[in-house]
Amino acid sequence: MEVRGPVIWMFLMCCIFGHLIVSHKNDLVEAKSFSKSEDLEIEKRLQTINKPAVKIIKTIDGEIYGCVDFFKQPAFDHPSMKNHTYHYKMRLIWKEMRERETNNTAFGYLWENGVGCPIGTVPMQRVTKDDLLRLDSFGDNHKPCGSWNTTTYDPNNVVHYNQHRFAVARTKNIGRRFNGATMELCITAPKVKPTQFSASRLHIQMGRDFLQAGLTVNPVLYKDKQPRTFVYTDSNGNSCYNTNCNVGIVLIRHDIALGMSLVPVSTRGDWPKYYTKIGLVKERKNGNWWLQMGGNYEPVNIGFWPGHRFQQSYGNYVEWGGEVYRASLPSPQMGYGYFPIQDKNYDAYIQHISIRDRYYNIDRNVDYLEDYSDDNRGYQVIDTRDPIHRAGHIIFYGGPGNI
Numbered sequence: 001m002e003v004r005g006p007v008i009w010m011f012l013m014c015c016i017f018g019h020l021i022v023s024h025k026n027d028l029v030e031a032k033s034f035s036k037s038e039d040l041e042i043e044k045r046l047q048t049i050n051k052p053a054v055k056i057i058k059t060i061d062g063e064i065y066g067c068v069d070f071f072k073q074p075a076f077d078h079p080s081m082k083n084h085t086y087h088y089k090m091r092l093i094w095k096e097m098r099e100r101e102t103n104n105t106a107f108g109y110l111w112e113n114g115v116g117c118p119i120g121t122v123p124m125q126r127v128t129k130d131d132l133l134r135l136d137s138f139g140d141n142h143k144p145c146g147s148w149n150t151t152t153y154d155p156n157n158v159v160h161y162n163q164h165r166f167a168v169a170r171t172k173n174i175g176r177r178f179n180g181a182t183m184e185l186c187i188t189a190p191k192v193k194p195t196q197f198s199a200s201r202l203h204i205q206m207g208r209d210f211l212q213a214g215l216t217v218n219p220v221l222y223k224d225k226q227p228r229t230f231v232y233t234d235s236n237g238n239s240c241y242n243t244n245c246n247v248g249i250v251l252i253r254h255d256i257a258l259g260m261s262l263v264p265v266s267t268r269g270d271w272p273k274y275y276t277k278i279g280l281v282k283e284r285k286n287g288n289w290w291l292q293m294g295g296n297y298e299p300v301n302i303g304f305w306p307g308h309r310f311q312q313s314y315g316n317y318v319e320w321g322g323e324v325y326r327a328s329l330p331s332p333q334m335g336y337g338y339f340p341i342q343d344k345n346y347d348a349y350i351q352h353i354s355i356r357d358r359y360y361n362i363d364r365n366v367d368y369l370e371d372y373s374d375d376n377r378g379y380q381v382i383d384t385r386d387p388i389h390r391a392g393h394i395i396f397y398g399g400p401g402n403i
Contacts, residue, residue, distance in 0.1 A: 042129055042132055042133070043129075045132060046127065046128075046132065048074055048245070048246070049074055049127045049243070049244050049245075050066070050126055051066070051068045051069070051072045051073065051074065051124070052068070052069075052072070053066030053067050053068055053124075053126075054067050054069060054121055055117065057111055057112065057113060057116065057117060058111070058112045059110055059111055059112065059260065060109070060110060060111065061261060062112075063125075063260075063261075064125075065117075065123040065124060065125055065257055066123070066124055066125075066126055067117035067118060067121040067122070067254075068122055068123075068124050069120065069121055070121060070122055070251075070252070073124070073243060073250060073251060074243055074245060074246050075246055075247070075248055075249065075250045076246075076250075077246040078246040078247060078309070080306065080309070081306070084306075086306075106255070106300070107253070107255040107256040108255055110255070115255065116253075116254050116255030116256070117254040119254055120254070121254055122251040122252070122253065122254060122257075123251075123254070123255075123256070123257035124243055124251070124257065125242070125257065125258075125259050127244065131223075135220060135221065138220065138327070141163050141325070141327075142197070142220060142325055142327075143232075143234075143239060144199065144201070144203075144212050144232045144323060144325075145164060145210075145323075146203050146205050146210055146317065146319060147166040147168050147170060147203075147323075147372050147374065148170070148173075148205060148317055148319075163325055163326055163328065164323060164324065164325055164326075165323070165324045165326065165331055165334075165374055165375055165378060165379055165401070165403070166322065166323050166373065166374050166379070167321050167322045167334060167379035167381040167397040167398065167399060168203075168319040168320060168321030168322065168323075168371075168372050168373075168381060168395075168397070169319065169320050169321055169353075169369045169370070169371055169372070169381060169383040169393070169395045169397075170317065170318065170319035170320075170321075170369065170370060170372055171318045171319070171355075171366075171368055171369060171370075172368050172369070172370050173317070174368060176357070176358070176368070177314040177316065177357070177358035178204065178314060178315035178317075178318055178355055178356065178357065178358070179281070179282040179284070179314060179315070179356040179357065179358065179360055180204075180279065180280055180281035180289075180315075180356035181204060181279070181280055181281075181315075181318045181320075181353070181355050181356070182202075182277065182278065182279035182280075182281070182292070182299070182352070182353065182354045183202050183277070183278055183279075183320050183350045183351075183352065183353045183354075184275050184277050184350065184351050184352040184353075184391075185200055185214060185215065185275055185276055185277075185350050186266050186273055186274070186344075186348055186350070186351075187215060187227055187262045187264075187265045187266050187275060187276060188200065188227065188265060188266055188335050188348045189217060189225070189226065189227050189265045190217055190324075190333035190334055190335060190336070190337055190398075191217075191225070191332060191333045191337060192217050192218075192219065192225060192324075192332040192333070193327065193329055193332060194219045194220075195219070195220060195327035196219075196324065196325055196326055196327045196329065196331075196332045197216055197217060197219075197220065197221070197324065197332075198216070198217050198218075198324045198325075198332045199212075199214055199215065199216035199217075199218070199230070199322065199323045199324070200214050200215055200216075200321070200322050200334075200335070200350070200397075201213060201214025201215070201216070201230075201321075201322075201323065202214055202278055202280060202318070202319075202320055203318070203319045203320075203323075204280050204317070204318050205315060205316060205317040205318070206310050206311070206312040206313075206314065206316065207310075207316065208234075208311060209234055209235050209236065209309075209310045209311055209312065210234045211231065211232070211233060211234075211280050211289060211305070212230075212231060212232040213230070213278050213279075213280055213291055213293075214230065214278060215227045215228060215230070215262055215276070216228060216230050218230070221241055222259060224261075226261040226262075226263070227261065228259050228260060228261050228262065229258050229259060229260055229276075230242060230258060230259065231248075231249055231258060231291055233245075233247050233248050233249065233305065233309075235247040235305075235309045235310055236310075242258040242259060243258065247305075247309055249291060249302075249303040249304065249305055250304055250305070251302065251303040252301060252302070252303050252304070253300070253301070253302055253303070256293070256300075256302060258302075262274075262276060268336040268338065268345075268346055269345060269346055270345075271345065273344065273345075276293060276294070277292070277293065277294045277299045277352075278291075278292065278293055278299070279291070279292035279299050280292075281356060282307070282313075282314070282356065283304075283307075284360050286307065287307025287308070287313055288304045288305065288307050289307065289310075290302075290304045291303050319372075320350045320353055320395050321350065321381055321395055321397045322334040322335060322348070322379065322381075322397050322398065324379070324401060326403075330401065330402045330403065331378055331401035331402060331403050332401050333398075333399070333400060333401050334348070334378075334379050334398045334399050335347070335348025335397055335398025335399070336348050336398055337399070337400050337401075338398055338399070338400065339379075339380045339398065339399050339400075340380055340381065340382050340396035340397055340398055341396075342382055342384060342396055343396075347396040347397075347398060348396070348397055349395060349396050349397070350393075350394070350395040350397070351391040351392065351394045352364075352391055352392050352393075353366060353392060353393045353395070354366070354392070364392050365392075366393060369383055369393070371383050375403055378399050378400065378401045378402060379397070379398065379399035379401065380397070380398070380399055381395065381396065381397040382395070382396045382397070383395050383396075384396070
């Protein structure tokens with residue numbers, strides 16, 4: 001009985017100063033305490049991410065976004081942005097693409113107010129302390145990566161690549177330079193455990209840096225199991241999702257945001273199929289890299305990364321397809337959760353891929369790809385051509401995982 005008081009006191013202290021994190025191996029919740037300096041560092045990061053909002057708006061699904069002044073985005077906190085000349089009316093336009101005038105108001109239907117944010121501001125998700133702790137609890141393991149990074153074992157690398165699995169079509173290592181890539185992605189909703197993710201994405205490797213864009217089912221990032229849009233930036237040793245750090249993307253639109261759920265989703269064996277168009281394209285004039293997304297129309301410019309952010313000005317590898325993170329558990333589904341059989345009605349797929357080559361010419365043939373799956377027991381990929389529907393390459397991919 002003499003120790004009861006101290007035990008209760010210690011328990012209360014853990015409740016007050018502790019935070020909940022997810023146990024990666026069994027999905028249970030365990031307490032972890034943080035020092036005062038660690039708490040201060042987390043609060044500092046939250047202030048960097050959650051810039052003051054001039055207005056709070058909701059999507060038609062009730063999700064909350066803050067309308068942040070264009071010039072107060074986290075990306076403008078980067079030291080290289082002190083004397084920038086960027087503005088929210090920036091657009092990427094080249095001779096092969098003409099942005100429709102209607103794109104300026106095309107996404108108002110996504111918001112309760114029918115408009116989105118005021119002009120001159122951009123919608124950004126609000127991030128909580130628990131959100132940061134949840135992501136931090138996984139360290140570097142949970143971060144996306146490219147399939148090339150797994151083919152050479154580096155014992156000094158802190159990322160445990162055996163936690164990631166891939167089924168992708170990727171450019172061969174033949175010394176080419178790339179200034180962009182695009183795709184048309186079938187929207188699926190693979191099943192994952194709370195600590196896992198399953199992503200379908202476009203990945204451009206630029207030396208040690210890279211960009212990713214696509215959709216992901218990622219409960220650690222988004223707190224649910226819906227497919228949602230995302231980008232991931234890895235630049236000079238710093239990295240983050242979406243706009244969650246100063247190397248992240250600079251958004252330009254007031255009516256569309258990253259992290260939005262993609263509904264409806266495609267159903268295996270049933271029509272219609274739902275898809276989205278995604279591109280990562282370098283601007284020839286100033287070297288900025290642009291994110292483009294869209295549905296039935298031409299993709300629209302969502303935001304950009306200043307070219308000087310990256311150690312290398314061009315991409316030397318590109319890949320399209322699926323990546324999963326298993327979190328020391330049997331690995332999750334990819335795509336529909338079935339191996340591909342080269343049937344668009346039954347397979348997750350990516351079509352209409354293209355490359356912008358070193359001379360900024362658009363290459364839709366892309367006849368220098370190879371299929372890559374690091375474990376065919378769980379995931380498979382088939383890259384083929386579609387002469388009937390003129391879809392160019394079709395990359396069928398997916399699998400049940402469980403490895």
